[in-house]
Amino acid sequence: MGKRRWLAxxxxxxxxxxxxxxxxxxxxxxxxxxxxxxxxxxxxxxRIVLPPPAASERRVGAIMYFHGYQGSAxxxxxxxGLLAVARRLGVALIAPDGSGRTWSYPGSPARNRxxxxxxxxxxxxxAARFPVDSRRILASGFSQGGSMVWYLACRMPARFAxxxxxxxAFWEPLPERCDGPRPPLIHVHGTSDATVPLAGxxxxxxxxxxxxxxxxxxxxxxxxxxxxxETARAASESEGxxxxxxxxxxxxxxxxxxxxxxxxxxxxxxxxxxxxxxxPAEPPDSAxxxxxx
Numbered sequence: 001m002g003k004r005r006w007l008a009x010x011x012x013x014x015x016x017x018x019x020x021x022x023x024x025x026x027x028x029x030x031x032x033x034x035x036x037x038x039x040x041x042x043x044x045x046x047r048i049v050l051p052p053p054a055a056s057e058r059r060v061g062a063i064m065y066f067h068g069y070q071g072s073a074x075x076x077x078x079x080x081g082l083l084a085v086a087r088r089l090g091v092a093l094i095a096p097d098g099s100g101r102t103w104s105y106p107g108s109p110a111r112n113r114x115x116x117x118x119x120x121x122x123x124x125x126x127a128a129r130f131p132v133d134s135r136r137i138l139a140s141g142f143s144q145g146g147s148m149v150w151y152l153a154c155r156m157p158a159r160f161a162x163x164x165x166x167x168x169a170f171w172e173p174l175p176e177r178c179d180g181p182r183p184p185l186i187h188v189h190g191t192s193d194a195t196v197p198l199a200g201x202x203x204x205x206x207x208x209x210x211x212x213x214x215x216x217x218x219x220x221x222x223x224x225x226x227x228x229x230e231t232a233r234a235a236s237e238s239e240g241x242x243x244x245x246x247x248x249x250x251x252x253x254x255x256x257x258x259x260x261x262x263x264x265x266x267x268x269x270x271x272x273x274x275x276x277x278x279x280p281a282e283p284p285d286s287a288x289x290x291x292x293x
Contacts, residue, residue, distance in 0.1 A: 035182070061136030062136070066130065066142075066148045073096060096118070103144050108211070116151075119156065147165070150169055167189055167196050170214070171209055191236065191261055219255070225255070235260055
């Protein structure tokens with residue numbers, strides 16, 4: 001599926017086309033959760049789409065995808081590109097709902113709730129109610145949702161197997177440090193992105209988006225990410241993604257920056273790429289059939 005572009009608003013979000021009714025191979029949004037308002041936890045709600053019944057008898061991995069500013073969980077689980085990726089990978093698609101259609105991470109203009117507590121509630125609820133392997137969950141998101149993923153990688157690295165933020169980074173003031181262990185993280189960004197530039201920018205609200213390269217230096221201190229800046233030059237000469245892995249960082253987890261010459265855009269194929277490159281092998285016991293929901 002081709003990539004999409006979002007150019008309107010202070011922070012653009014997905015513009016969703018719901019899958020056609022009865023389209024073969026795509027779960028319908030009505031299958032997404034037991035209630036019309038989504039799955040409810042203490043401080044919010046989320047949506048989930050599981051693989052077909054035959055596959056869901058076994059514990060499956062999952063992509064937890066965070067929508068952009070003014071987006072919604074309902075839009076995420078109706079996105080045919082993301083659904084197709086989840087289908088090919090045989091994983092669940094989990095979509096948390098931002099309170100007020102935004103995210104309240106550090107530096108964000110919003111102060112609606114404790115997002116780290118909320119995400120923990122969603123992860124715990126998913127583990128209790130659905131056949132999802134909590135050891136194989138990829139956190140991904142676009143724009144403001146991408147920034148949310150950076151903060152989860154910093155503050156909750158052990159709750160996810162890998163992270164794949166798109167067009168979002170830490171905001172000012174930047175975190176002083178991140179919790180360990182350092183997780184696998186693959187970040188994608190456009191060198192011509194004017195909505196969330198690589199260097200960040202100040203918003204009318206007074207909030208300021210952070211610098212992508214400084215974000216990398218925080219999540220992996222010691223100078224091992226300095227060479228990633230050279231990826232920008234390669235991106236200008238490439239028609240697709242120009243990717244560079246940080247070398248010499250502590251730990252073996254993959255840390256990679258992928259740049260493209262475009263603007264503020266996302267492609268579900270980038271999420272699939274991150275899954276295939278960063279997700280650990282399926283544990284043997286995840287193939288055991290479940291005896292209860």
